[in-house]
Amino acid sequence: xxxxxxxxxxxxxxMLLIVVLWICSSTVFASQVDTTAxxxxxxxxxxxxxxxxxxGPLSAIALSPFFGLACLSGAATYGPEWLQSxxxxxxxxxxxxxxxxxxxxxxLTIATSLPRFTKVSKPIALAAEKLEMYSTVIILVLMRxxxxxxxxxxxxxxxxxxxxxxxxxxxxxxxxxxxxxILCIAAAINIVVVNTIKLSIEFLVWLIPVPTxxxxxxxxxxxxxxxxxxxxxxxxxxxTVLNLIIxxxxxxxxxxxxxxxxxxKDLIMMPLLEKLFSLEQPNKNKFVGFLKSSWNGMxxxxxxxxxxxxxxxxxxxxxxxxxxxxxxxxxxxRFVYSESKAGLLTDEITLQVQSQKVVFAVRKGFxxxxxxxxxx
Numbered sequence: 284x285x286x287x288x289x290x291x292x293x294x295x296x297x298m299l300l301i302v303v304l305w306i307c308s309s310t311v312f313a314s315q316v317d318t319t320a321x322x323x324x325x326x327x328x329x330x331x332x333x334x335x336x337x338x339g340p341l342s343a344i345a346l347s348p349f350f351g352l353a354c355l356s357g358a359a360t361y362g363p364e365w366l367q368s369x370x371x372x373x374x375x376x377x378x379x380x381x382x383x384x385x386x387x388x389x390x391l392t393i394a395t396s397l398p399r400f401t402k403v404s405k406p407i408a409l410a411a412e413k414l415e416m417y418s419t420v421i422i423l424v425l426m427r428x429x430x431x432x433x434x435x436x437x438x439x440x441x442x443x444x445x446x447x448x449x450x451x452x453x454x455x456x457x458x459x460x461x462x463x464x465i466l467c468i469a470a471a472i473n474i475v476v477v478n479t480i481k482l483s484i485e486f487l488v489w490l491i492p493v494p495t496x497x498x499x500x501x502x503x504x505x506x507x508x509x510x511x512x513x514x515x516x517x518x519x520x521x522x523t524v525l526n527l528i529i530x531x532x533x534x535x536x537x538x539x540x541x542x543x544x545x546x547x548k549d550l551i552m553m554p555l556l557e558k559l560f561s562l563e564q565p566n567k568n569k570f571v572g573f574l575k576s577s578w579n580g581m582x583x584x585x586x587x588x589x590x591x592x593x594x595x596x597x598x599x600x601x602x603x604x605x606x607x608x609x610x611x612x613x614x615x616x617r618f619v620y621s622e623s624k625a626g627l628l629t630d631e632i633t634l635q636v637q638s639q640k641v642v643f644a645v646r647k648g649f650x651x652x653x654x655x656x657x658x659x
Contacts, residue, residue, distance in 0.1 A: 336370045337427075337466050338473070339522035342529045343511035345477035346504055348419035349392040354512045356385040370519050378426050391415075396505070400498040405489050406552055406559075409482065416478045424467045473530050480533045483540045486547055542584040546573050549586075550629045550646050565646075571606075572643030575631065581605065587643065601634060616641070623650045 344351035358366055359379040367374045374380075395415055398404035481504070488500050515522035549571050557564060568591040573584045588604040588611075603614040614636050622633035622640070630650035634641050 334466065335519045335523045336372045337470065338526055339370075339515040339519040340372070340512060340526075341470055341473045342477055342522075342526040343508045343515065344419060344423075345416075345474040346481055346508040346511070347392070347396075348415045348474070348478070349388050349395055350505060350508055351512060352379075352419055352422065353385060353388040353392050354509070355379050356381065356388055358516065360385050366516055369516060373516075396501060399485070399501040402489060402494065402497055405485075405497055406556060409485060409489070410548075410552065410556060412478070412482050412485075416474060420471045420474055423470055427463055427467050427470075473526070476533045476537050477529060479537060479541055479544060483544050486544065486552075539582075542573075542582070542586070545586055546584045546644070549573075550644060554646055567649055570645060570649055572632065572645045575642040575644055578639070578641050584644075589643065589645070603634065603636065625650050 340351060340355060343354070355373055356379040359373040359375070359377045360382055362373060364375075371377065372379065379385075395408055395411065398408040485500065485504075488496055511522065511525070514525065550573070556562065570589055572587050572589045574581060574587070575583070577583055586606045588606055590602045590604070591600060592602060600617040601615070603616050605612040605614075616634035616636040619633040619635055619640060622642075624631050625647070628647060629644045630647055632643050632645055632650050634643065
């Protein structure tokens with residue numbers, strides 16, 4: 284019995300000795316043996332953590348871009364150490380740790396939030412919403428590519444391959460470039476989709492004739508964004524899960540809502556802003572129309588570019604171009620003057636396209652555009 288135990292102990296010692304020798308040999312000859320595989324493994328683990336930290340705050344940023352960025356920059360600049368240690372995005376080495384960035388974004392937050400409290404000034408804020416959203420996306424993308432936060436450095440791996448750790452950080456950064464591109468694209472899509480749904484809700488509330496409802500909505504928006512950001516500070520993983528759920532729900536209605544927002548912006552909001560600021564009126568021979576009913580496989584409120592052809596070029600009155608995501612489709616049509624009519628907020632024009640009659644909603648006053656052009 285003692286002999287068996289001795290053999291077992293001897294086997295265990297030999298196995299431990301082999302493991303120790305293998306680790307030592309890997310440490311000494313790592314640069315000659317297979318550094319690529321180990322670096323890839325270390326980068327994969329760190330990138331998984333980075334993905335959670337990257338995707339977690341996107342819903343809060345999408346709801347209020349400048350405010351969400353101000354929260355992250357404030358936490359990275361003035362937050363306590365226990366808070367900064369929860370995410371590399373807000374630690375002391377983050378590019379968001381910048382007092383000038385924080386106060387600039389905070390000032391932009393105030394400047395873009397105050398107009399939303401009244402119905403008179405809210406159209407200005409809604410018109411600048413895309414500028415705010417795209418500015419935040421650009422800041423995040425630049426931070427992702429050009430910031431050296433050290434999030435991919437692993438202390439163990441750095442000791443294995445280079446005592447100083449410089450080569451390790453350089454190799455991991457190059458290897459993570461495709462993932463960085465994917466994460467930047469995912470962040471941009473996430474922010475655009477969620478922000479579009481939020482913008483549609485703001486516009487619908489703006490149409491409600493209750494003076495204080497816009498201020499209540501803005502307070503609720505900032506409160507929800509603060510709660511989402513607090514969840515991210517507490518747990519980036521839970522925040523990422525919630526963000527993906529919100530993003531998935533918004534994707535279900537994104538295309539329909541996006542068409543509705545473009546319809547309201549081009550036919551209602553822009554004419555209002557043009558009258559308010561005495562801007563130049565667009566050309567009535569080239570304008571945007573929206574389908575009043577589905578046609579040729581295209582849903583209601585699909586946008587088309589309508590351009591009148593001069594009489595000298597031929598018999599067709601209009602070139603109808605579908606404004607698609609990836610490609611445009613062109614049709615030829617002719618005005619049906621007797622069926623075009625003016626409405627309260629928008630006008631309707633009827634076009635004969637081949638053997639079908641298609642009705643488009645256009646801006647107020649544009650139903651008489653072909654008649655004016657013909658008289659000229």
